[in-house]
Amino acid sequence: MEQKVFTVIQNIKIAKDVYKMELSGDASGVSRPGQFVNIRLDSLFLRRPISICDYSRNSLTLIYKKVGAGTEIMSKLGVGQKLDLLIPLGNGYSTEKSGETPLLIGGGVGVPPLYGLCKKLLAESKRPTVVLGFGSKDEVFYEEEFRALGVPLFVTTVDGTFGQKGFVTDAMAGLAYSYFYTCGPMPMFRAIESIAKTGGQYSFEERMGCGFGACMGCSCKTLTGNKRICKEGPVLEREEILWEK
Amino acid sequence: MGKMSIDLCGIELENPVIPASGTFGYGYEFAELYDINILGSFSFKGTTLAPRFGNPPPRIADCTAGLINAVGLQNPGVDKVISEELPKLSRFFSKKVIANVSGFSAEEYAETCQKLNPCDQIGWFEVNVSCPNVHGGGMSFGTDPKAAAEVTRAVKKVTTKPVIMKLSPNVTDIVSIAKACEDAGADGISLINTLLGMRIDLKTKRPVIANTMGGFSGPAIFPVALRMVYQVAGAVSIPVVGMGGVCSAEDVIEMMLAGAAAVEVGAANLVDPFICQKIIEELPAVMDKYKINSLKEIIGGAH
Numbered sequence: 326m327e328q329k330v331f332t333v334i335q336n337i338k339i340a341k342d343v344y345k346m347e348l349s350g351d352a353s354g355v356s357r358p359g360q361f362v363n364i365r366l367d368s369l370f371l372r373r374p375i376s377i378c379d380y381s382r383n384s385l386t387l388i389y390k391k392v393g394a395g396t397e398i399m400s401k402l403g404v405g406q407k408l409d410l411l412i413p414l415g416n417g418y419s420t421e422k423s424g425e426t427p428l429l430i431g432g433g434v435g436v437p438p439l440y441g442l443c444k445k446l447l448a449e450s451k452r453p454t455v456v457l458g459f460g461s462k463d464e465v466f467y468e469e470e471f472r473a474l475g476v477p478l479f480v481t482t483v484d485g486t487f488g489q490k491g492f493v494t495d496a497m498a499g500l501a502y503s504y505f506y507t508c509g510p511m512p513m514f515r516a517i518e519s520i521a522k523t524g525g526q527y528s529f530e531e532r533m534g535c536g537f538g539a540c541m542g543c544s545c546k547t548l549t550g551n552k553r554i555c556k557e558g559p560v561l562e563r564e565e566i567l568w569e570k
Numbered sequence: 571m572g573k574m575s576i577d578l579c580g581i582e583l584e585n586p587v588i589p590a591s592g593t594f595g596y597g598y599e600f601a602e603l604y605d606i607n608i609l610g611s612f613s614f615k616g617t618t619l620a621p622r623f624g625n626p627p628p629r630i631a632d633c634t635a636g637l638i639n640a641v642g643l644q645n646p647g648v649d650k651v652i653s654e655e656l657p658k659l660s661r662f663f664s665k666k667v668i669a670n671v672s673g674f675s676a677e678e679y680a681e682t683c684q685k686l687n688p689c690d691q692i693g694w695f696e697v698n699v700s701c702p703n704v705h706g707g708g709m710s711f712g713t714d715p716k717a718a719a720e721v722t723r724a725v726k727k728v729t730t731k732p733v734i735m736k737l738s739p740n741v742t743d744i745v746s747i748a749k750a751c752e753d754a755g756a757d758g759i760s761l762i763n764t765l766l767g768m769r770i771d772l773k774t775k776r777p778v779i780a781n782t783m784g785g786f787s788g789p790a791i792f793p794v795a796l797r798m799v800y801q802v803a804g805a806v807s808i809p810v811v812g813m814g815g816v817c818s819a820e821d822v823i824e825m826m827l828a829g830a831a832a833v834e835v836g837a838a839n840l841v842d843p844f845i846c847q848k849i850i851e852e853l854p855a856v857m858d859k860y861k862i863n864s865l866k867e868i869i870g871g872a873h
């Protein structure tokens with residue numbers, strides 16, 4: 326982890342309450358998709374953790390949903406604004422166990438880290454299939470970006486206003502896959518867990534204090550011991566997750 | 571000895587800056603960021619006799635100029651601290667560390683301290699009778715002078731190292747508790763632990779913290795902490811370790827003028843992991859600015 330200053334080069338709304346922020350700065354420390362950054366914002370005490378959607382040595386793409394005070398401030402930041410980031414944080418997705426035909430399942434604002442993961446899997450000559458789920462048409466984002474990667478893509482909306490009507494699990498049902506990767510809300514995780522046929526990795530979210538393992542604020546219990554979502558997570562393997570009621 | 575050096579219960583510290591328990595783990599997350607040997611010392615994660623997961627999540631809430639935590643003393647238990655954490659720490663930290671200990675009975679505090687006492691790496695005990703996040707222990711010992719004195723006596727009986735009692739601000743008269751600890755044989759007092767607080771989520775209309783309440787820390791509590799350090803330092807003759815919202819070299823000096831012999835930095839580590847390094851680097855220039863030749867000489871200077 327390092328503390329780095331980044332510059333906002335784009336910050337635009339791409340769906341209902343969803344924004345895309347492009348940053349320039351030293352992102353050479355990012356080693357895996359699914360890692361995150363912790364952003365210091367004026368007038369807020371705690372930093373705000375945001376997952377990395379895409380990265381290169383000197384740029385970052387963050388996609389975030391305006392849900393609270395932090396993301397509200399972020400949505401108003403202009404081009405040229407400097408931001409203090411802790412980067413990179415968390416373990417990220419491991420592609421070692423993916424097999425040849427992994428399935429990527431994103432729900433709502435859980436979609437972003439799967440984009441970087443999809444690019445990494447393609448770079449490793451694997452053949453990922455992508456399922457994205459949203460509530461309604463106005464919430465859909467990154468459908469074109471995934472399509473541009475040339476991967477089989479299935480989009481679902483709960484109300485049927487875009488793509489297939491239903492949930493990601495409806496689209497998953499007929500697909501064959503070697504492994505799965507997912508990020509999204511807990512109800513989606515539970516639905517996936519009940520039908521998934523292979524091993525996989527889930528990326529979790531929790532309220533964090535520091536984001537780098539010092540405060541123990543975001544700990545969870547797993548079958549392999551206590552883990553900090555910010556440090557040993559946010560990505561946990563299917564086999565180790567303790568599904569509490 | 572340097573102009574920043576101080577004495578804490580008979581042990582010389584290179585400088586008074588000490589990361590506070592619960593914000594610095596067992597040190598090695600920060601050892602990846604900078605050489606933690608520049609610190610005066612640090613107080614390790616609150617340790618109990620048995621391993622603890624702590625409270626259910628969410629256990630963190632952001633606040634204006636601070637945060638609420640309800641971690642609830644998550645730690646691997648004293649045996650693992652001795653067999654795993656301390657050996658790991660010895661690779662990064664060559665100075666004496668402060669062993670922060672919690673418990674649920676006077677006997678339990680004593681048993682944990684007794685186990686840690688032979689460890690050479692430990693210079694002091696910081697006995698936490700002030701954790702607001704556990705039931706049937708922690709803070710309940712620190713809100714009653716008799717109970718605080720009982721824990722002090724129990725720990726003193728089984729240890730050979732200085733015992734610093736860490737007090738809660740969630741009391742009517744902190745001075746009477748500090749004095750009870752001093753009378754029971756405490757070698758030092760540290761204060762303040764967090765202030766009991768809460769937040770409510772307007773969307774769910776429920777408390778943000780699963781445990782409803784938690785401990786409030788951060789720069790917002792600095793004036794309260796400073797006032798209590800001033801009161802306690804004026805009433806006891808043992809060293810006082812001041813903490814609560816310290817974020818800068820200026821805050822360190824203010825705490826020392828109020829009577830602190832050493833100063834702990836807590837919440838600030840969580841938002842700026844390099845803050846203690848920065849404070850130590852900035853202290854000499856800030857001392858020059860205020861014409862301070864030696865930190866030792868300013869302790870209690872405001873009285």
